[in-house]
Amino acid sequence: KNQVEQSPQSLIILEGKNCTLQCNYTVSPFSNLRWYKQDTGRGPVSLTIMTFSENTKSNGRYTATLDADTKQSSLHITASQLSDSASYICVVTYTNAGKSTFGDGTTLTVKP
């Protein structure tokens, strides 16, 4: 069964600190892995997208890594800001038509 598991389920950090979110998947065959940020009450917004051959991708203070052998990905956020408070969702696509499995997300709270 195609599954995407994210950890931790929730995380509280102080403003300015770094954090790393984890995503493990059993999806096969693999097409791409995406990280989204979802603010409360809004639609998800794409942060990074990685295909099989990529093992790191950055978008500003967000850096995603991918280990296709161990089927693990991480999202590292540096110098966190209050506006980083959101749910971060890992999505693994397993067909060319975009069929995807979504993780349940990690809820990040950044406190001043």
Place this chain on the structure above:
Amino acid sequence: NAGVMQNPRHLVRRRGQEARLRCSPMKGHSHVYWYRQLPEEGLKFMVYLQKENIIDESGMPKERFSAEFPKEGPSILRIQQVVRGDSAAYFCASSPSIPVYEQYFGPGTRLTVT
């Protein structure tokens, strides 16, 4: 280029009524996906459509739910005889081509069934 548009943003229906949710994909996008997000849960795939065709509806409940993406106009997700358990946020996403490397999400429609 406007993003994915969804309307209404909020919809309240009484049990037994019909709900119609609309999604206008980004300009030039011919692939539309619908997802449901129950409170405190992750997004779950419902259906994938191209113009005038349902490609994959494996996540759609067998009864009361239907979706269409006509040649002209928005994609419609229709829920007949709504029940309280249908209360959720419904998100639409669109993509420009296959293979799909990116899906762009709309702001969602929050359905409340009273």
